């Protein structure tokens with residue numbers, strides 16, 4: 001089967017991560033899948049953001065779980081954006097482009113998961129949405145139930161899967177949605193890999209690229225979607241290893257490389 005290309009936090013290389021702008025760009029770049037991260041706000045809304053705090057990606061400071069949805073909606077999720085340079089030779093042009101993009105997207109808002117689902121539906125997305133449940137550093141009581149309720153009430157035109165570094169979150173999601181695709185996120189840690197391979201309800205592994213790129217690795221009993229793979233040589237290597245998917249900040253570049261291979 002052809003290796004799929006998943007857009008990591010959207011097309012993060014050129015748009016503020018985990019915003020509707022980055023998901024729109026991922027659609028433009030024809031990503032097969034889109035990856036995003038979810039946390040819970042103070043009033044138990046599913047918030048699409050990577051970090052536990054808003055410090056890095058917005059103009060404010062604080063934990064997501066200490067802010068209500070209406071407080072989060074006042075924040076600017078585009079103001080700290082920096083274009084990821086694809087070549088050092090293009091630095092000057094890229095810096096200019098970065099400023100331009102920052103100006104255009106500077107008032108981008110943090111979306112809720114519901115808003116992202118509506119957006120993908122409205123734009124006829126037919127790929128796979130990878131929802132990462134960010135419970136590895138913070139315990140959000142009931143996030144799995146709230147998430148599952150949000151997902152099952154919808155008739156979506158696209159498929160979805162849950163991933164998490166937190167094994168317990170995946171167990172809970174399995175109880176709530178016994179047939180859903182569940183991926184265990186791992187680093188390059190053999191014990192974690194074994195745990196994911198042995199648990200029947202885990203349908204795939206999402207290992208860090210160093211695991212799948214290691215010269216000892218040949219194949220896996222379960223599909224591998226590997227993160228976060230941005231360098232051309234790594235993308236090429238993983239394509240030859242026939243992994244199920246590559247999770248990348250550069251979906252269009254990865255698609256171009258896949259076409260050439």
Ligand code: G3P
Nearest residue numbers: 035037132163206227247
């Ligand atoms: O889902 C793969 C990858 O997103 C996990 O790492 O830190 O980017 O959420 P992180």
Ligand code: CA
Nearest residue numbers: 035036037132
């Ligand atoms: Ca993630």
